[in-house]
Amino acid sequence: MTRGGRTKDRDAGPERKCIATGEVQPASGLIRFVVGPDNQIVPDLMGKLPGRGIWVTANRAALDKAVKKGLFARAAKQPVTVPDGMVDTLEPMLARRVVDLVSLARKSGAAVAGYEKVKDWLSKEVAEVLIQSSDGSERGKSKLSTPHYGRFIGWLTSDELGLAFGRQTVIHAALGSGGLTQRVVEEAQRLKGLRIGPTDERSGGRGRPKG
Structure with missing residues (x-):
């Protein structure tokens, strides 16, 4: 991965x-x-x-x-x-799909938001995916690293992540194991292709794989 x-x-x-x-x-x-x-x-x-x-x-x-x-x-x-304008309409449609899937993961207990909770999940190796908003502080985001052999999503805005967690804004979030996690990753990857291009691996967040 x-x-x-x-x-x-x-x-x-x-x-x-x-x-x-x-x-x-x-x-x-x-x-x-x-x-x-x-x-x-x-x-x-x-x-x-x-x-x-x-x-x-x-x-x-x-x-x-x-x-x-x-x-x-x-x-x-x-x-x-x-x-x-069909191509332009696809981006918000995909973004909403990712947000809805993260929301479902949250309701099933497979997602958390907030720096301390995400840090705790990472330290306990519960997190499989680190999500950080594209418009969050780079200094703050650099303090968290992508799980070893895990995934990173960094092209959702803080407002979009906020929708997924029922908050105004969210900068840091994490997904644990579960059937929805792979779907979130796949849909987020498709969104990335429309939003920031297929070659930009570093939009939003600086969490790096360990090892």
Whole structure:
């Protein structure tokens, strides 16, 4: 496991081919689209809408290329309409999905917020994921480190983390083991591709892997 939230090959799950890059990769790193009844392209973030899936890597470059080059119509093998500003709407949709999943983890007892609680979980090796807001103090965030062999999420704002924990703002949070943790990591990684790009591993927070 890496700081960027990538999974090892054995955890990769099913693979799909991106219509923009031509690369085959785990479906968790792509966004699924389907053609709606009105021949309009519809994002399917939960992967449950009926119809043949059209997959695009979760980053702006790939999505912009798919739109500008007419790749959705080519993949669907029929004329389709892509809503104006669709790529821009995906970022808040993904952010809300991550927030909702963290909130569910909190309600199940698998997530905590606040510097002292996060520090305690890290010291006891309960935490599997360190989450720090992108707009928090770099000095404060540098005092906490990503769990050994754990994950780091640093591209949610303090307001977004606050929503997940029922507070105004949250700077530090952590996820323990549980079925929701992997889903949070995967959705956060897709958000990262749209929000800060696929190569920036250091947006928000300075927690470093140990060892």
